[in-house]
Amino acid sequence: MGVISGAYNIALDGRDPSANVNFVSHAHSDHTSGIRRGRSIIASDATKSLIKERYGIEAAGTNLCSGIRLLNAGHILGSRQLYAESDCGSMLYSGDYLLQPSPVAERIEFTKADILIIDSTYPERSVKFDDRGDVTDNISKYTERKLDKGIVLFGAYAVGKAQELISIFNEKGILPVVDRSISRMSRVYAKHCIRLKYASIDENNEALEEATKGNFVGIVSMHRLNELKGKISGFYGKTVFTAVATGFAKIMRFGADAQFALSDHADFYQATEYIDNVCPEKIYTVGKGREVFAQNLADEGYNAFPMDPSLGICSR
Ligand SMILES: [Zn+2]
Missing domain, CATH: 3.40.50.12650 (Rossmann fold)
Incomplete structure (x- = not known):
């Protein structure tokens, strides 16, 4: 799965042979599979430091061109969302994110975007985290x-x-x-x-x-x-x-x-709060629970679809 922005074809937290750069939202292992020694990545400095210490891989950085921004995701140290002006409008990819403040992560930042690609870790209404x-x-x-x-x-x-x-x-x-x-x-x-x-x-x-x-x-x-x-x-x-x-x-x-149940993810209710801050026209859900999450969001009136990992967001 990826997004095209200017000269970049960006893989989002994973493998995408057609991409020429990887965005790594944070240093958890289920988001770092696309990292290759010597290959350039888009990531925060803290994420690069954690990857180097954990996997022994010194990832080369990439200069961000205009139209691409990283925003704090609140999930763990260094976690970021990716904002990009793509061929089909502004796009925000959430990665893993947390709305409530954590003492050991940078607090989440919000921005508006036309298209939101959102993580589906807790897609069900039945999961509601305590304060x-x-x-x-x-x-x-x-x-x-x-x-x-x-x-x-x-x-x-x-x-x-x-x-x-x-x-x-x-x-x-x-x-x-x-x-x-x-x-x-x-x-x-x-x-x-x-x-x-x-x-x-x-x-x-x-x-x-x-x-x-x-x-x-x-x-x-x-x-x-x-x-x-x-x-x-x-x-x-x-x-x-x-x-x-x-x-x-x-x-x-x-x-x-x-x-x-101390979570560094959003539950379904926090996810809708996050979505309302982004105010997207279209939502793509990613991750294991994407089908259920998209359905539950659609039931709430959101324009949400499970993302096909083999397609870019402008492919539909
Ligand atoms: Zn994570």
Whole structure:
């Protein structure tokens, strides 16, 4: 899927052999498949830094020509929307976006556009996220309660959610212990002026010793939660309570002792708020839930269609 703007044929967060440049909205792996070593990309500096640290790929930048702008998407550090004057009108591609402010991401910006290409992560009306402040409070209260009895281990995505959890715990004066991939990503956050306090479980140092003197909070990559639960419980000889923080906690069970629906995406209702700010004539939905999302938007009176990934937006 792509958009043509002036001399650019831009692939949007993916592979498109006909494109001559890739727009990478942010550094989550489901949006970086089009990156190739040495190939030019359109992305924020923070996204390029995260990609370099995570995948070892130094992506070359592209100068933005007139008619192309990047706007904050609010989703994670460096996440951007792409605005482009295309052959068929002004176009905005949302990428993943979040309306409610996060302490570890730049706040979302809005602009009007004729055509909106919008992410479909939560396409159903049945998913409605609670206020992020309330979810954050619940995470803090749960953690403080369980810390009286043992170690609390959170599973989270290493880029974005892990840093938000660190920030939540820092606010409470807690120094969490994190795994190597989270500490590597958090160092990139520090380079972009989001400074977080944590100790790394993979680096034996004074900070780790101090942080693990009593019961402590750990944050590890989601896929390592069960593996590290056993190791940490065995090593410290204590009960380990597990928890996850992800928007998908609204729709599935994770097998942890607790789960919190802290999302860095919009739900259906926030999506319509976002759409009303953009005020598009036509909407294309992208992603796994695009058919359902387009139908649900059409039911609300929006001019919405699922996007065919093999077509450009001017092809219809
Ligand atoms: Zn994402």
